[in-house]
Amino acid sequence: MGWIGRALDRAIGEIAPAAGRERMAARQAMGLAMNYDAASRGRRTEGWKAPATDGDAAAFGARERLRQLSRDMVRNRPYAARAREVVVSNVVGTGIVPSVVHADAGVQEQVWQVLSDHLLTPALDARGELDLYALQEVVIGTVFTDGEILARRRIRRGKYARELPLGFQVELIECDHLDTTITSWGRNEVIEGVEYSPIGDIEAYHLFTEHPGSARMRGALLRSERVSWRDVLHVRRLDRPGQLRGVPWLAPVMLTMGDLSDYQEAEILKQKMASLLAGIVTYDKDDAAASEVRKLRGLSKLEPGAVVAAPHGAQVSWTTPPRVEGYPDFLRENLGAIAMGIGITRESLTGDLSGVNFSSGRMGRMEMDRNVERWQRLVILQFCQGIERWVQEAWRLQKVLPGEAFGLSHTAPRRALIDPNDEIDAMIKAVEGGVNSRQNVQRTLGLDPERIRRERAEDETKDAAAGLAAPALQAPPGARDKRARQTTPAQTEEKPA
Incomplete structure (x- = not known):
């Protein structure tokens, strides 16, 4: 801004301070916008939408x-239906399991008997x-x-x-x-x-x-x-x-999914055209065409290994069907974009594990597991705990077990372990080292700690009544192998007789 602009600002500020303040604020906003290329208005940003609306x-x-569009895609687009099934099977799976929380095991069992008859x-x-x-x-x-x-x-x-x-x-x-x-x-x-x-x-x-x-x-x-x-x-x-x-x-990926579906249909039609091979018969003389048409029957029934003679004076030229190139790469990149827009992995969307090794598959699965945990918490907070509130209200009104207050905990289904030996060994070490609790580890595996504790106590009671010794708990095979490799020679050396 030159000296004329500064002088004009001072003059406006002396005459109308409010207008001068608005002028300075507008200039600051303009300067801030000019510092971000994305906020500029020009050819590169033409058509960009930036409405100042709230979330709703x-x-x-x-x-x-x-x-309506989303439902139609789930009905008629295979990748949309597959994405829905991936989300449902990972978030809910066999079910988010409720369990009764009460200090008395007897009351806990009675409450669960009533709830299981209603909820399950x-x-x-x-x-x-x-x-x-x-x-x-x-x-x-x-x-x-x-x-x-x-x-x-x-x-x-x-x-x-x-x-x-x-x-x-x-x-x-x-x-x-x-x-x-x-x-x-x-x-x-x-x-x-x-x-x-x-x-x-x-x-x-x-x-x-x-x-x-x-x-x-x-x-x-x-x-x-x-x-x-x-x-x-x-x-x-x-x-x-x-x-x-x-x-x-599917809102962020609807256009991509629609374009991909149209592209697939075009490629399918192109493949059908590529599979067509036609022969075009031409004649040197026009008057020979009428008399020689009947002799083309053998040519129209070509078979593998057949030798067919063309009519005299005829020339046969073959069509060149279109070639299909770049289809797998194009499909792969677009399916990856669709999977990212939804929050799942491309491998889970397509079922294609080619080119994926253990490390890359595990890293992609870990990223997806974080999204699944968020979605599971959404179902627990908004649906499962809402059902729990209705259960508590009905329990108090009907006075099923008077004077007995209880709570419910909700355990999400376990995630699939990519390498059970190493992962379970790491969980055991985390519990032994005080980094994690046994209950939390059990919940991450989709197990109910209260049920495990109750069933283990029942096993010990029944084994003692039958005169059976308690089984010795063993570490996973992978953990035993690692500990065996860590044994020093002095520990394995045999003592002299």
């Missing part, structure tokens, strides 16, 4: 289309089809595809609860049930069917009694009802501060 407004009005049977499902583990699978699968899912508590009383250990059931519903036509409820604001209190937290959900896209609409008009947040579990992944709604996990 970024997808406002687009969630419905995103959900189809009695928990409002449709009477799924248990807790199957519900977890549907939850994380829908969160992956739709970005969010609602679990509604259905209170059961009277004849509807005569066979239920606890008086409630869980109904899983898609977010299509949210009534987006309601904009307010008293002083509360309603956005896309979600009602917010004056302090900004979720107060209630306005849900259609039927799915808007159901094939068996029982009513002429859709009708919605207000459901308190206490009866709804809203499971979704939150990526930004203040965000309360979710988006499909």
Whole structure:
């Protein structure tokens, strides 16, 4: 800025201090933007989108289309379906296992007997089809595809609860049930069917009694009802501060996945064309064509090893089918980008382990395991602990075991061990060295410490009653081999007779 600009700033500052302050702030912002190439506006950044929206407004009005596109990709695109299965099988697997926490082992067993009859049977499902583990699978699968899912508590009383250990059931519903036509409820604001209190937290959900896209609409008009947040579990992944709604996990890779699918279809058509080999017969004289057409039957039925004579005066030229080049490399790079955008490894997405050694496979798996642990915590916090809250409320109301308070712990399924000998040996050393606890190691393996302790005590009691000696615990074979290699010659030297 030259002396004219400085003089103008001083003059404006003397005459209108507020305008001078705004002028200086604008100049500072412009200088800051000019220091970052990405913030500049020009040919290289043309078409870049940078809306100043919050976490929920970024997808406002687009969630419905995103959900529909994501569902279509899972239905019709093999890699989208595979990515969903990878996430579900790694996050839930055989189920996130609940266990009762109580000081008294007898009470713990009684409480677990009641809970297992309710949670681990189809009695928990409002449709009477799924248990807790199957519900977890549907939850994380829908969160992956739709970005969010609602679990509604259905209170059961009277004849509807005569066979239920606890008086409630869980109904899983898609977010299509949210009534987006309601904009307010008293002083509360309603956005896309979600009602917010004056302090900004979720107060209630306005849900259609039927799915808007159901094939068996029982009513002429859709009708919605207000459901308190206490009866709804809203499971979704939150990526930004203040965000309360979710988006499909395929959103960042939808364009890439669509383009890749179109490219595959084009390559398949190209391969079909490449497999076609045609012969074109030409004649030196036009008048010979009509009389010689009947003699082309042998030429039209070429077989391997056949010798066929062309008609007199005919010349046969062969077409050159297109060649397919670079397809594997192009497919590999794009599948890697899709896998990264979702948060899984390319090997788990494609099932292709060629070119992967033990170290690279383990490093990629470790990175994916961190994402899986985050997603497991999401299911535990938003769904499993919500089910626990409903269990506690029903327990107190029904007074199943009066005066007995208990808690629940949730153990995620174990991750697959790439090298069990070395990894288990490292876990044992960490426990012996005080770096880790035995309970924490057991939980990382998907095991319930309370159950292990109880079953080990039962084994010792039964073995003592049968007169059997307690089995000696041995280290893993790999650990024994390593310790044997570390033995010094002085320790292995035989003593003289």
